[in-house]
Amino acid sequence: MNCLEFRRHASTEPDGREAEYQQHRRECLMCAAFAAREDQFELRLRRALHVAPPPDLTARALLRQTLDQTRDRRAYSLAAGVLLMLTLAGGLLFRTSLPSLEEAVVAHIQEEPASLITASRLSLTQVNHTLKTLDLRAEASLGEVRYAGVCRIRRGEGAHLVLAGAQGPVTVLLMPGESVAGRVTFQRDQLHGVILPTGPGSMAIVGGTAAEIQGIEQRLRHAVHGPLS
Amino acid sequence: MGNTQARFEALVQAYSSEIFRFAYWLTRDRARAEDLVQETFLRAWRALASLREEKSAKHWLITILRREHARGFERYQPKLDDCELDEIAGTDHAPADRLAVHQVLAQLSEEYREPLLLQVLGGYPCEEIAEMLGLSRGAVMTRLFRARQKLRAALTNGVVDSTMIKYESLP
Numbered sequence: 001m002n003c004l005e006f007r008r009h010a011s012t013e014p015d016g017r018e019a020e021y022q023q024h025r026r027e028c029l030m031c032a033a034f035a036a037r038e039d040q041f042e043l044r045l046r047r048a049l050h051v052a053p054p055p056d057l058t059a060r061a062l063l064r065q066t067l068d069q070t071r072d073r074r075a076y077s078l079a080a081g082v083l084l085m086l087t088l089a090g091g092l093l094f095r096t097s098l099p100s101l102e103e104a105v106v107a108h109i110q111e112e113p114a115s116l117i118t119a120s121r122l123s124l125t126q127v128n129h130t131l132k133t134l135d136l137r138a139e140a141s142l143g144e145v146r147y148a149g150v151c152r153i154r155r156g157e158g159a160h161l162v163l164a165g166a167q168g169p170v171t172v173l174l175m176p177g178e179s180v181a182g183r184v185t186f187q188r189d190q191l192h193g194v195i196l197p198t199g200p201g202s203m204a205i206v207g208g209t210a211a212e213i214q215g216i217e218q219r220l221r222h223a224v225h226g227p228l229s
Numbered sequence: 230m231g232n233t234q235a236r237f238e239a240l241v242q243a244y245s246s247e248i249f250r251f252a253y254w255l256t257r258d259r260a261r262a263e264d265l266v267q268e269t270f271l272r273a274w275r276a277l278a279s280l281r282e283e284k285s286a287k288h289w290l291i292t293i294l295r296r297e298h299a300r301g302f303e304r305y306q307p308k309l310d311d312c313e314l315d316e317i318a319g320t321d322h323a324p325a326d327r328l329a330v331h332q333v334l335a336q337l338s339e340e341y342r343e344p345l346l347l348q349v350l351g352g353y354p355c356e357e358i359a360e361m362l363g364l365s366r367g368a369v370m371t372r373l374f375r376a377r378q379k380l381r382a383a384l385t386n387g388v389v390d391s392t393m394i395k396y397e398s399l400p
Contacts, residue, residue, distance in 0.1 A: 012373040013348075013355060041377075042349075044384055048326035049350060053249035054263060061241045061270040068271055 006031045010038045101178055101195060102186040104154035105204045109171050109191060115147040115162050116169045122148055127161070134159055134176060136226035142219055154178060163216060165208040170216055176201035176227045199228040237274050240286055245270070248290050251350045255298055255343070257335050269294040291351050292361075295343075329383040337376060344369050345376040 001009075001020045006028065009016050014035075016022075025032050054060075099107065109116075122145045127138050130148040136159060138145075146169060147162035156177030163170045171193075180202045184195045193206030194213055203220060205213045248269060252262035272293050273280075280289050334342050344362065347353045353361070359369045 008370075008374075011377060012370045041381055041384065044326050045330065045377075045380060046349060048330040048384075049250060049254060051250055051253050051327070053246045053266075054259075057249055057263065057266060058241050058245045060263075061245055061267055062238060064267050064271055065237065065241075065274045068274070 003028060003031050007034055010035045014038050014042045099154065101154060101175075101180065101202070101204075102184060102188065105173055105193070105195065105206065106186075106188045106191050108151060108153050108160070108173065109206060110189065112149075112151070112160065115149070115160065115171070121146060121164075131159055131174075131224075131226070133157075134174070134226065136174065136224055136228065139223040139225075142223035143216075165212050165216075167208060167212070170205065170207040170212065172216065172220065173204040173206075174198075174201070174220075174224065174228055175203065178202050201228050203228065233277060237270075237277055240273065240277075240280075240290075241270055244287055244290055247287060247350065248294060251291055251346060252294055252298070254334060254346050254350065255294075257331065265294060265297055268297045272297065288351065288353070291347070295361075326384055330380060333379050333383045337379065341372050341376045341379075344372045345380075348373060 001024045003024075006021065006024045009018075009021055010031075025035050124138065124140055124142075127142070127145045127148045130150060131138055133150045134157065142163070144164040145161055146164055147160070149160045150157055151160045151173075152158075153160075153173060153175055156175070158173050158175035158177070161172040161174070163172060176199075178201055180195055180197050182197065186193060186195070191206055193204055194217075195202055195204045196217065198221070203217075205216050205220075207213075208216070245266065249262055249266050252265040252269070253259060256262050256265060269290060273290055276293070280286060337345075344358050347358045347361065348355070355366050355369050355373070358364075359366045362369065364372075
């Protein structure tokens with residue numbers, strides 16, 4: 001290291017500990033004196049830069065951190081509370097937005113009034129062509145079928161049949177996707193009927209007398225084959 | 230959480246003064262420096278998990294401080310009035326020097342002021358300063374030289390040391 005390099009170093013990195021720098025300082029008296037003046041300047045500079053912090057700086061920094069923690073805890077609690085409320089409200093909303101099965105049955109019949117006025121008799125082939133969609137098959141002992149269709153009833157698809165009854169049309173809904181715990185008798189909006197379990201699903205028989213419903217139930221259980229058996 | 234809290238408190242106790250000094254000379258305004266220190270430690274608290282080694286804590290805090298300073302603190306030249314002059318002078322043995330340094334640093338642009346503060350107050354070597362500021366080592370040394378040149382002139386009452394070599398003339 002020559003003198004020029006040394007003095008450049010001393011003017012920019014006075015804390016230099018490199019071996020070369022220290023060696024030149026030891027060997028060159030002029031540069032050593034230069035470095036000593038730089039050291040003095042550096043000492044004055046550092047003293048001038050040494051400003052005293054406010055006495056409560058540490059306490060305030062810790063207080064700010066504590067308040068921030070408290071605010072975070074409150075925010076988390078509030079967020080958790082809101083989330084819980086939304087979950088409960090959502091659950092309630094979901095539950096109340098899905099009608100009961102008997103409500104769905106009645107509503108579906110009311111939505112398809114044409115099914116009740118058809119006078120033509122469907123052939124067994126026509127009926128089975130419809131039932132095939134749901135992997136169901138009917139025998140002739142089912143009786144006179146005036147209407148056959150596959151419809152969406154609440155949660156899933158079901159077969160919509162209308163049988164000729166002694167006192168008027170009787171609607172039969174075969175619902176493989178709707179299970180019920182037990183027999184349910186209902187009367188709603190001038191429609192009366194029964195929903196009963198069959199296999200993994202259920203069937204609804206709406207219209208006719210109580211005796212007629214019981215008779216149709218027996219025929220369905222013997223004449224319809226498939227997932228609802 | 231208890232361990233984290235204790236660690237943070239130790240950090241504040243150990244470095245708040247140094248961080249304040251850096252903030253003070255960066256902003257040249259005591260109130261802003263105090264705010265900057267508060268923000269720095271708050272961010273440090275939130276990111277404490279990212280501090281791997283305690284020995285790099287000071288540099289880590291200075292990095293946060295510089296980022297906070299760049300983020301939202303307005304840069305302005307504080308005007309000194311008599312009360313502030315007394316405050317700057319302080320009560321120790323270097324009031325005149327402190328005023329002179331304050332005036333010089335206020336006149337220096339940040340590109341010259343910051344490398345000097347990083348070196349003298351932060352203790353960073355030239356290579357690290359260069360990396361932090363995205364400069365070459367030579368550029369950092371030039372800026373350090375010029376900043377010291379101005380400060381030297383101020384601390385010697387305007388008399389330039391006759392043995393000082395002009396940096397620009399060096400090969």
